[in-house]
Amino acid sequence: MKISTRGRYATRAMLDLALHYGKTPILLKDISTRQAISLRYLEQIISPLVAAKIVVSTRGPRGGVMLARPPRKIKLSEVIQVLEGPISPVECVENPGICTRASSCVARDVWTDLARAMYGVLESTTLQDLAERQEKKRAGRELQYNI
Amino acid sequence: MKISTRGRYATRAMLDLALHYGKTPILLKDISTRQAISLRYLEQIISPLVAAKIVVSTRGPRGGVMLARPPRKIKLSEVIQVLEGPISPVECVENPGICTRASSCVARDVWTDLARAMYGVLESTTLQDLAERQEKKRAGRELQYNI
DNA sequence: ACAATGTCTATAATAATAGTAGACATATAA
């Protein structure tokens, strides 16, 4: 029951963009370096986010990518759904038609509970939350070094 | 972020056993038929559950498999963990050592939140809960037919 | 003894994942 690298890399890339929000466009190359993700693979991950209008991009010199909205307006659930598809552990949760047993299936009820729990966490976490946690950690680390 | 057929089939098989708890051993063949799972594949799914002592088996004529404990003492989290491994969306949650960034990674914190939410649902659901829900559904359907 | 069970190990087909690569489109600045 793992999330793939696409969802994970997307999350890291979006956090990177959130930490640079409000400035000039960010180069994919720089995200690639900072997050240790191959540029070519990163492109494929950013692309659907652009299509979903969560990220905007500009080409050419001085181009790059930026968040389309403020970090507090972007929920992690959106990002994950774009890269991973529906947030549910089993397809029959969102699409009962694929299984004739769906209506009487108790297992499906549990998978639905599980889906809701997962969704709840991702829905209540924004990029801003991530950026703030990051900032807090960084500050914590600096304090440590100064002791 | 899907659960595989192994975890899903295991859940259905265990529910099947829960519904027959307290009786004679149940044939894998019968579970296979009722749950529409190939016998050969079902064997591979039950086997680790036997190894984990959640299921006991007896060979030979009149043999079969049974729950090792009453349904209310078996949590779904146990079953899933046996078939799917740790309940977490990313390996670094349970094993931080695999990633050098783990200690400073904010994404990992979210994956940890997610893991906890998932675990919570599966930990609080027992086979007895499943069996009861099933029974309730069955009764509901019969009532419908009698109207 | 034999038939009815579960067990173990190997193999294979298919699909998903995780990338790599090349050609292309667009925008800026000299």
Next chain:
DNA sequence: TTATATGTCTACTATTATTATAGACATTGT
């Protein structure tokens, strides 16, 4: 207006995971 710095699109490939199927074996009741 041309060179260059960007992002975009599509195709391909290697590896791994999933989802089984199959054969030989072990055990036990009658």
